[in-house]
Amino acid sequence: MNYTEGLNDMQKKAVLHENGPALVIAGAGSGKTRVLTRRIAYLIEERNVDPNRVLAITFTNKAAKEMKERIASLVDFDINYMWVGTFHSISVRILRRFIQKLGYQRNFLIFDTDDQKIVIKECILDLGLDKTNYNPNAIRSHISNLKNSRISPEEYIKDNHTLYRERMIGEIYKLYDEKLKKSNSLDFDDLLLKALELIENHEDVADYYKNKFEHILVDEYQDTNRVQYLLVKNLGSKKEGKSNVFVVGDEDQSIYGWRGADINNILDFEKDFPNAQVIKLERNYRSTKNILDAANYVIENNENRIGKNLWTEDDKGSLIQLYEGMDESQEADYIVERVYNERTVRDTPYNDIAILVRTRAQTRAIEDKLKLKGMPYKIVGGQEFYSRKEIKDILGYIRLIQNPHENYSFKRVINLPRRGIGKKTLETLEKKAEEKGRSLFEQAEISVDLGISQKAKDSFGEFTSFIRKYQNISEEKEMSLDKLVLEVYENSGYKEYLDKDKSTVEGKARIENIEEFVSAVADFEENKEESNLEEFLAYISLLTDIDKTAEKDEAITIMTAHAAKGLEFELVFIAGMEENLFPILRDEEEELEEERRLFYVALTRAKKRIYLSYATSRRIFGKTMDRSVSRFIDEIPENLFDQREIKKNIKQNKLTEKTASRGFYKEKEFFKGYTGINKKDNKDFKNTESEEDFKPGDKIAHKQWGKGTVVQVKGSEITVAFNDIGTKVMIMPYAPIKKI
């Protein structure tokens, strides 16, 4: 096969790059994934590189999975054992093999953000600090930043010995690290840090991996932090010959500075890797000219960039739509109405539509409106699923089975369901365990000399032997993982605990989540030839919602602009285009450039059309605040906006004087007689998807709102008077209603 078929000159150059370092500056939509996969295929097939000697690093697990699949389809070799993964997952792989050299056991656990917070709270308490002055969340991110910059607790304390508060944060950091180590656990940052430590300080480990990896390819290089950079640098450095480090990135899409990502890694690549070849991919294959123009104009306001200009041969395409609502609810109405219009009039499938927001909190208003209309959507974001309480509870059991001496999991589940172990008993146990140097589990297992009630002792006995039983089963590998999880769920009493409120909507959802979790376990097992508990736990710890997103049902995607990185949609809505929301600024100007890059990322996700919107007032923390339009709107030239729509909104008094005076409209008489948005666009729409015809007087049932009576049917809109919640208007093909 010809691996450069259908590629442009620059792409070809990148794919065929010989040895030595290379930096590919790949603008949005310039086909970088294609370049990466083709290059790997080319290395394997044409240059006879053993797939096991290739290391490919991606930003998400999902990207890794997709990349692997694409490479597999291009080559004749078995690439199952090829290392394709995120920095975190490859670090775990290194650590599983060598972490004993650092004094940890191989079956270490990974602490996520929630787990970290629990430990930090404990540290604040242990140090006797006033908790009103030390916010666990702020300290958690402080510690994370320090770790990402490779500053140790000792160093930090030393550097800040004159500053009380900083010193105390250093002390918390120190104690936190000790506690983690004691629990044989690592946080996300540790994964990278410890892997780096192994490679830097243990020659045999370094030799092993440097030897193993002949080629290192890194995607999204602009979002690497210092530790990741050092990992690449170290793994790529060869005793002799050139380092074959091939990185792909776009400085204009660097959006993770707050997480320690250092845009200088990409800006300084040529300095760090002398004689690097630099290849720029500037031709965009994704968006229309208007969209690209808007994005280019916006990003040109940034100083800190290598500089490039994306171009396309595509048509101008549609103009950008801008809408002003008086509050977030009206903004959401607009979005939903436009989505509906796209779906019905233009036949755009829901899958091609994304609604992007700056913060998670914004999703609620939009979600509510979509629910109201019965339109299908999915919210992508964060680690939501695996951080749900019920999932973390079950995981607590599983983690305890994996490592009974991990005190945090013990504390989490010892009284779930209630086993009569209250605060007092637990305190006694902790004290004794501390004194004897035992884990809580060990101490509970013995439970002598505790001076607690016989009932509590029995509870401890029952609980510990329950965990022991499944620990044996797990070690003997007598049971499949999903069966194990299910049994633990059913036999621990946790099931009964949840069943108690299965009559409520929330209670039901919790049970469904557990069921989904069990099937996720089964899925995991199916896809691995050899699966064990520790691998599974690591897998989930590193998994995010973004990775989980399958292109299942037809649904609108709602997500943050961050989560949208690397994706593309026909149609993109960007909501909340307001000062101090997009851009969101705490203090510094530096952040403005990153916000702008984020907006650039958001704009360049769109292939065909963009809808921007904002509100002049918005509820924040439950308080209504006046808002003003984002400065980014001003950075897009006027002629790229659809003036007709703006005009129309002014007619409907939706655009305020302030916005109007910014120059979005000129001609006063332009679109006379253009009335309303809904009726005109939708009047020819026939309700073809509905299986039943509704008429006034029909009794119906709604999935969420219960029973009601149809009041009016007008086109595809149906008005229903519900027995409990009053009258609602819905759109028929999508409303979850049926006749009764």
Add this chain to the structure above:
DNA sequence: CGATACGTCCTTTTT
């Protein structure tokens, strides 16, 4: 010990 009621803090963005 456990259930319930109220007060306080917060939210950028996520591996």
Add this chain to the structure above:
DNA sequence: GGACGTATCG
């Protein structure tokens, strides 16, 4: 407007 912690009572 919600998650989480503390206060209070059964």
